[in-house]
């Protein structure tokens with residue numbers, strides 16, 4: 019069974035004449051360990067789709083099944099818990115807490131879950147190459163380092179799915195490639211599904227699957243070359 | 247608590263600034279209430295010592311004991327002196343010794359009745375021209391055994407006993423017998439009022455009126471105006487501190503909107519964010535009020551005895567509790583803002 023399945027999911031903003039159909043009925047199925055890239059012009063509905071999959075907002079109609087359970091219309095309190103337990107987010111801007119050090123960003127999660135996993139902290143930060151910076155505050159890190167901390171934060175509690183909205187927008191090309199490669203590596207190693215929005219076509223080659231959004235219509239892109 | 251504490255450590259300046267404001271306001275509140283309580287006490291302490299229920303005075307006297315004149319001979323049976331019903335006379339006078347003049351309140355009382363003051367040294371007055379005085383009168387070499395004159399008269403009054411905390415209308419009290427008082431003022435057979443130890447029913451008619459002790463105090467010249475001025479100032483400070491902390495916290499909350507949005511997106515509940523905010527305000531409140539209290543204690547050590555400053559533990563504890571509540575209330579305004587934070591704000595949006 020697929021990890022996440024979307025059935026005729028739509029989203030409209032506003033009502034009546036002024037309604038905007040941001041997403042036409044959309045079907046999609048995502049497996050564990052799959053790295054999906056979402057591209058398309060600005061305003062086409064990528065973020066709208068991602069936030070509904072990530073339980074940040076509810077669709078106007080349709081079903082979103084996570085492990086067979088429909089999460090589409092859950093109340094905010096339950097969606098919040100779901101996001102905490104099952105999802106990780108990597109956002110364009112820094113999504114780090116400014117007054118916590120790199121390691122404390124992870125300790126915060128431990129405190130909320132009443133667990134202690136110092137070995138996992140070290141292993142994760144080391145594999146992302148930021149263990150040396152563990153006592154630095156976000157303001158003391160480079161953009162690339164910050165995004166790697168964000169990745170660590172998103173993967174730390176071993177969520178089923180990771181959602182990333184233009185995670186490399188603030189990075190140079192070389193850093194962007196490194197960050198995306200790391201995400202792909204971690205997704206494959208831990209069988210986590212990743213959905214990443216990007217405008218950078220050079221990054222698509224590191225993903226497993228590419229879908230294009232145009233005016234609220236989602237289409238699968240035929241891979242030109244596999245594993246380039 | 248982890249978040250609350252880490253944030254405070256990381257932005258020490260802001261929180262220290264808020265603590266400083268709380269210190270200043272709490273110190274001001276303690277100081278003003280000490281002063282207000284001290285001044286009030288100076289007005290009323292002699293009356294409080296009576297530990298009485300009410301006083302009957304002339305109807306025409308417009309609630310003023312000093313203006314009341316009652317002829318003892320004309321008193322009806324229900325107002326005649328008994329163990330629990332004692333005559334009192336009151337007027338202001340100028341006491342002099344060695345060319346030092348001091349304003350005093352002279353009280354004519356019966357030294358064998360319940361109005362007799364508690365002594366810290368000496369004895370109650372017995373023969374004529376003996377007096378008991380409040381210890382605050384004993385300056386410039388005046389002491390027990392010495393004499394004073396009153397209102398420039400020739401008669402010397404000998405101090406045989408000393409009492410403390412007996413001031414009336416802010417002046418130290420000179421106690422003398424009713425008889426002595428009548429000859430001093432040249433009003434034989436006259437008193438100012440009758441003090442009732444307990445609640446009693448008496449026919450008062452058109453001649454007399456009864457004042458509760460509280461009303462007697464409230465009608466002391468200047469007393470009510472003074473007390474209400476202080477109450478207004480202190481009350482305003484409580485409101486002001488809530489506003490200042492509220493505005494501070496609100497601005498800081500707005501600044502952190504993006505971060506809170508990210509936290510909400512990550513599934514961290516609004517309740518936890520609110521808890522962080524409240525524990526921060528509790529912490530700065532406790533620290534600020536604590537420092538204010540210490541400053542107040544130091545001030546009490548430094549204040550001269552002549553300054554009417556009276557800091558009661560209950561009063562200070564009450565003020566501190568209200569202060570803490572106001573600080574937290576101020577911070578609570580931001581809850582409304584936190585609850586409006588949309589996790590969606592964290593995503594893309596204004597890129």
Ligand SMILES: Nc1ncnc2c1ncn2[C@@H]1O[C@H](COP(=O)(O)OP(=O)(O)OP(=O)(O)O)[C@@H](O)[C@H]1O
Nearest residue numbers: 031032038040059060061062063064065066067594
């Ligand atoms: N809260 C909202 N209210 C009304 N309309 C909205 C809202 N959010 C998005 N839209 C509209 O939905 C459409 C899709 O927006 P969306 O943010 O998903 O685009 P996008 O593909 O992520 O664009 P970009 O690449 O610029 O981030 C746009 O027309 C947008 O104006």
Ligand SMILES: [Mg+2]
Nearest residue numbers: 064065594595
């Ligand atoms: Mg977008």
